[in-house]
Amino acid sequence: MDFTFTAEENAFRQEVRAFLDAELPPEMAFNHEFNEDPDLWRFAFEFTRKVGARGWIGLTWPVEYGGLGRTQTERLILAEEFTARDAPMVNAIGWGLAAGALLVGGSEEQKKRFLPGIAAFDRFWAEGLTEPDSGSDLASLSTRAERDGDDWIVTGQKTYTTWGHHADVMFLAARTDPEARPHHGISVFCLDLKAPGVSLSPLYNMAGGRQNHTFLDGVRVPGNMLIGEEGKGWSYIMNAFYAGGGAGARHAEMRLMLDEVIDYCNTTTRGGVLLIKDPIVRSQLAELELMVETERLLTYESLSNATNRRPPQFGGALGVVVSKENKPLFAQTISRIVGPLAQLRQESRWAPFDGGAEAWYRWSYANHAGGTSQVKRMVLATRGLGLPR
Amino acid sequence: MDTTLDDGHEELGRIARQLFEARCPLTTVRQLEQDDVGYLPSLWDEMAGLDWLSLTYPEALGGSGGTLVDLTVIYQELGRALVPSPHLASAVIAGEALVGEDSGRHHDLVASMVAGRTIVVPALMEAGADFGPDAVTLPVRDMPAGYEIDGTKILVPYAHVATRLLVAARTQAGPDGTTLLLVDPAADGVAVTPMPNIGDVPLFAVTFDRVQVSPEDVVGEVGQGWSLLGPALDRATVLRCAEMVGAGKRLLELSVEYALQRKQFGQPIGQFQAVQFLCTDIAIDTHLSELLCHQAAWRLDNGLPARRQVSLAKAQASRAIQRIVHRAHEVHAGVAFMVETDVQLYTRRAKHWEFDLGDARYHDDVIAAGLEA
Numbered sequence: 001m002d003f004t005f006t007a008e009e010n011a012f013r014q015e016v017r018a019f020l021d022a023e024l025p026p027e028m029a030f031n032h033e034f035n036e037d038p039d040l041w042r043f044a045f046e047f048t049r050k051v052g053a054r055g056w057i058g059l060t061w062p063v064e065y066g067g068l069g070r071t072q073t074e075r076l077i078l079a080e081e082f083t084a085r086d087a088p089m090v091n092a093i094g095w096g097l098a099a100g101a102l103l104v105g106g107s108e109e110q111k112k113r114f115l116p117g118i119a120a121f122d123r124f125w126a127e128g129l130t131e132p133d134s135g136s137d138l139a140s141l142s143t144r145a146e147r148d149g150d151d152w153i154v155t156g157q158k159t160y161t162t163w164g165h166h167a168d169v170m171f172l173a174a175r176t177d178p179e180a181r182p183h184h185g186i187s188v189f190c191l192d193l194k195a196p197g198v199s200l201s202p203l204y205n206m207a208g209g210r211q212n213h214t215f216l217d218g219v220r221v222p223g224n225m226l227i228g229e230e231g232k233g234w235s236y237i238m239n240a241f242y243a244g245g246g247a248g249a250r251h252a253e254m255r256l257m258l259d260e261v262i263d264y265c266n267t268t269t270r271g272g273v274l275l276i277k278d279p280i281v282r283s284q285l286a287e288l289e290l291m292v293e294t295e296r297l298l299t300y301e302s303l304s305n306a307t308n309r310r311p312p313q314f315g316g317a318l319g320v321v322v323s324k325e326n327k328p329l330f331a332q333t334i335s336r337i338v339g340p341l342a343q344l345r346q347e348s349r350w351a352p353f354d355g356g357a358e359a360w361y362r363w364s365y366a367n368h369a370g371g372t373s374q375v376k377r378m379v380l381a382t383r384g385l386g387l388p389r
Numbered sequence: 390m391d392t393t394l395d396d397g398h399e400e401l402g403r404i405a406r407q408l409f410e411a412r413c414p415l416t417t418v419r420q421l422e423q424d425d426v427g428y429l430p431s432l433w434d435e436m437a438g439l440d441w442l443s444l445t446y447p448e449a450l451g452g453s454g455g456t457l458v459d460l461t462v463i464y465q466e467l468g469r470a471l472v473p474s475p476h477l478a479s480a481v482i483a484g485e486a487l488v489g490e491d492s493g494r495h496h497d498l499v500a501s502m503v504a505g506r507t508i509v510v511p512a513l514m515e516a517g518a519d520f521g522p523d524a525v526t527l528p529v530r531d532m533p534a535g536y537e538i539d540g541t542k543i544l545v546p547y548a549h550v551a552t553r554l555l556v557a558a559r560t561q562a563g564p565d566g567t568t569l570l571l572v573d574p575a576a577d578g579v580a581v582t583p584m585p586n587i588g589d590v591p592l593f594a595v596t597f598d599r600v601q602v603s604p605e606d607v608v609g610e611v612g613q614g615w616s617l618l619g620p621a622l623d624r625a626t627v628l629r630c631a632e633m634v635g636a637g638k639r640l641l642e643l644s645v646e647y648a649l650q651r652k653q654f655g656q657p658i659g660q661f662q663a664v665q666f667l668c669t670d671i672a673i674d675t676h677l678s679e680l681l682c683h684q685a686a687w688r689l690d691n692g693l694p695a696r697r698q699v700s701l702a703k704a705q706a707s708r709a710i711q712r713i714v715h716r717a718h719e720v721h722a723g724v725a726f727m728v729e730t731d732v733q734l735y736t737r738r739a740k741h742w743e744f745d746l747g748d749a750r751y752h753d754d755v756i757a758a759g760l761e762a
Contacts, residue, residue: 001391001392001393001394001395001458001683001687002390002391002687003390003392003683003684003687003688004390005390009390073390262760263762265760266760266761266762267762276757276760276761276762279754281757282753282754282756282757283749283750283753283754283757285753285756285757285760286704286749286752286753286754286756286757287753289701289756289760290701290704290705293681293701294677294680294681294705297392297677297680297681297684298677298680300390300392301392301393301680303390304390304391304392304393305393307390307391308391308393310393313676314672314676318672318673318676321669321673322673322677374662374666377665377666377669378662378665380669380672380673381662381665381666381668381669382665384669384672385641385645385665385668385669385672386645386649387645387648387649387659387660387664387665387668388649388656388657388659388660389660
C-alpha cells in the first residue's frame with residue numbers, strides 16, 4: 001500500500017509542467033469538448049502536434065509503434081497535469097479508442113500502419129459508435145458493412161458524433177454479420193470522412209459544443225481499413241480505452257473548478273460575512289472536497305489494478321457510476337454556494353469567476369457520454385454484485 | 390501508487406474474522422446488549438494474548454511492530470461482527486495518549502492495560518455534546534495537594550468497568566489549555582450513571598463533585614494534554630471509520646443475499662432495478678469510505694500530515710453509514726423492522742458510530758477550515 005508517487009514519477013510530473021509552461025499560454029487553455037472557437041481549435045491542433053512530437057501521445061505504447069514504452073502511472077500523471085490546466089490535447093478517439101483497439105486486436109501490419117501516425121497526430125478521428133437507436137444498448141447497432149470484393153460498403157447513421165466536423169476519419173463500428181449474435185457480428189473500421197456518401201448535420205448541445213448526425217450512404221471502405229479481425233469489434237471497443245492509455249483524470253478538472261470556488265468564497269461576502277465562514281457553505285465545500293478526493297482515489301485504485309494486473313472489484317463499474325452521477329451534483333452544489341449570480345453567463349460583467357458556475361452546470365449534463373449512469377449501475381448490480389439480470 | 394492491502398493484511402483479516410465469528414456471533418451480541426457488563430472479558434483476554442491491545446505501541450511498551458493499517462483490518466472485522474469492545478476507548482484513545490507521554494510516568498499502567506488487566510477510558514464529551522479541543526471546558530482548580538475537578542462528562546464508554554478515567558479538563562483558556570487527568574471512578578465524589586441509548590452501547594455520564602486529583606495523575610504536561618490526546622483521537626477516528634466499513638460490507642452481503650432469495654411477483658426481488666440500485670448505493674458508500682479510511686491510516690503510519698484526510702474519512706463514513714443502513718432497510722423492508730432479524734442490530738449501533746469522535750458537521754468544519762485563505 002502506498003498513497004504517494006515515486007521520486008521518478010514526480011520528476012516526470014515536473015517535466016510535464018515545464019512543457020505546459022512553455023507551450024500553453026493560459027489564454028489558449030480551453031475545454032475542447034464544449035467550445036468551437038476557431039482560433040482556439042487552431043491552437044489545439046498545433047499544441048497536440050507538439051505533444052506528439054514529444055512522444056507523449058503514445059507514451060505507454062511499445063516503441064516499435066511510435067510509443068515511448070512508459071508506464072501507466074506516468075500516463076495518468078500526464079492526464080492529471082493536462083486536465084488541471086485545461087490543456088487542449090485533442091483526438092481522444094484516435095489515441096484512446098482507435099489506438100486502443102489496434103493495440104488490443106490489430107495485426108502487426110495494421111499497428112505499424114496506423115499507430116505511428118496517431119502518435120504524431122497525423123489525422124483527427126471522430127467517434128462512430130452511437131446510433132439513434134443504439135446508445136446504451138450499443139450492441140444493437142445496425143449500421144451495415146457489406147463485403148464488396150476486397151472492400152466494404154457501409155450504410156447507416158451515426159449520431160452524437162463528437163468532433164465529426166473537425167475530423168478526417170471515423171472510428172466506425174458496423175455490423176458485418178447480421179446472422180451472428182449481436183455482440184459477435186460487429187467489426188471496427190477506419191472510415192475516411194471525405195469519401196463519397198458521407199454527410200454530416202450539426203447537433204448543438206447545451207454546453208456550447210457541436211456534435212453531429214453522420215449519414216453513411218453506400219460509403220466504400222477499403223479492406224485494409226478493417227481494424228483487427230472481422231466480428232471482434234465489440235471486444236476491441238470494450239477493452240480499448242485503457243489499452244490506448246486513455247486514463248481519465250476528471251478529478252483534476254473538478255479540483256481546478258473547486259479551487260476557483262474556494263477562492264471566490266475566501267473573497268466574497270454575503271450579509272457581511274465571508275462565504276468561507278458561512279457554516280452552510282462550509283458544509284457544501286466539504287461535500288465537494290469529498291467528491292474530488294473520492295474520485296481521485298478511485299482513479300488511483302484503477303491505476304493500482306492496471307499496474308498490478310489485478311481484475312477490478314465490482315466488475316470495474318463502481319468508479320464509472322460515481323463519476324457520472326457526481327458531475328451534475330458537483331455543478332449543482334457549486335450553484336447553491338454561489339447563489340443567484342450562478343445563473344449569469346460569462347458575457348455578464350456580474351458573472352462570478354468568469355461565468356464558471358453557469359458554464360459548468362450546462363456542461364455537467366454531458367455525463368451520460370459512454371453509457372448512461374443507470375446502465376453503469378445495472379452493470380455494477382449484475383456483474384459487480386451478482387444480482388440477476 | 391497502490392491503494393490495496395497486502396497479502397499479510399488479508400491473512401490478518403481472516404484470523405480476526407474467524408475469531409470474532411467463533412467468540413461473538415450475533416446471538417452473543419444480542420445478549421451483551423442486555424447484559425450489565427456489556428462485553429466479553431474472555432475475548433478481551435484473548436485479544437491481549439494476540440498482542441492486539443498494543444499492536445501499534447512501541448516495542449518497549451508491548452508493541453509488535455504493527456501498523457494502523459493493520460488495525461483497520463481488525464476493526465473492519467469488529468464492525469462486521471458488531472463486537473462490543475472497550476478496545477477503541479482503552480487500547481487506542483487512552484492507551485496511545487499514555488504511551489505518548491514523554492516522562493514514562495504511567496508505563497506501569499500501560500503494562501497492565503496491555504496485559505488485559507486494566508481498562509482506562511477517555512472522558513471527553515460535555516453537556517454541549519461537542520467534539521474537539523475547544524469543547525473541553527471542565528475546569529481544573531489548583532489545590533494545595535494537587536487539583537480539583539467539578540462538573541460532568543457524558544457519553545463515556547465502558548466507565549463501569551474502567552479502573553481509571555482519562556479526563557480531559559481545562560486549566561486555562563485557549564488552545565493550549567487542556568490537561569489530562571487520571572481519575573478513579575470509585576473515588577470520593579465520582580458518580581457513574583448509565584446513559585441508555587439506541588445502540589445499547591455501554592455509555593455513561595460521570596459527575597465529579599469536587600474530586601481531588603494528585604499531581605502524579607496528570608498525564609503529560611499541564612495545559613499540554615491535547616498534544617497527546619489529539620493524535621490518539623485521530624487514530625481512533627480512522628479505526629471507527631474502518632469499523633463502519635466492515636459493517637457496510639456485511640450489510641451489502643445481507644442485502645444482496647436477501648434480494649436473491651426473497652421472491653415476489655414470480656421473481657427474486659433482486660431482479661427489480663429499484664432494489665438493484667439500493668444495493669449499488671451500499672456498495673458505493675462502503676467502498677468510498679474504505680478508500681478514504683485507508684488513505685488516512687497509511688498517512689498516519691508514514692508520518693505524513695493527515696488532519697484533512699482523517700476528517701475526510703470521518704465526514705464520509707458518518708454520512709455513509711446512515712445511508713447504508715437506510716438502504717439495507719429499504720431492501721429488506723418490513724423484515725428489517727423486526728427485532729428478530731439482524732439488520733436492526735447494525736442500524737442501532739450505527740447511530741453511535743455516526744456521532745462518535747466527531748460527526749459530519751464537525752469534520753466538515755475541519756475540512757473547510759483547511760480551505761480558508
